[in-house]
Amino acid sequence: MADSHPDPRDTAPDTSTGFGFGLHHVLICLPPGGEDACRSYYVDVLGFVEVAKPPALAARGGLWVRADGLEIHLGVEEDFTPQRKAHPGILVRELDTLAERITSAGYAITWDENLPGHRRFHTFDNHGNRLEFLTPA
Incomplete structure (x- = not known):
């Protein structure tokens, strides 16, 4: 059966730059x-593993976590304001299992069907930062 919502990236122009861009980590802020x-x-809740920060950076506080191919740096921001719109879009293979894990821990999720070719939901971490989890449909 043909997908009624093709991935827009399939028809996008060539985006090659020769620089080899890739994502190393995402930074999300937290309060002191x-x-x-x-x-x-x-x-x-999410199942990430905490990784050691280099000593010079550990003195700043925060923490780094990693799971599979994703690393998130959680950095202390003195004048912290939760990001209610800005968010990382995190690809997940077992989206429904993750959704169950998050809701079982008492966090709300909101499913959103507005991204063609993907299933996704949004949630907020315990400091109010928005996160998006998605998988190709």
């Missing part, structure tokens, strides 16, 4: 002293 709360969400 918010590291333990982030651990409880990103490690305990």
Whole structure:
């Protein structure tokens, strides 16, 4: 059966630059002293693993987490404001399983069918930052 919503990237122009761009990490901010709360969400709920920060950067606070091919740096921002619109779009193979895990931990998710060729939902971490999880349909 043909997909009624083709991925727009399939018809996009060639985007090659020769630089080999790729994503190393995403930075999400947290309030001062918010590291333990982030651990409880990103490690305990999402299943990421905390990785050691280099000593010079560890002195700044925050934490780094990694899962599969994704690394997220959670950095302390003195005048923290949660990102309610800006967000990382995180590809997930087992979207429904992740949705169940997040809701079982007491976090709300909102399914959104407005991205052709993908299934996705949005949620907020325990500091109010928006996250999008998606998988190709």
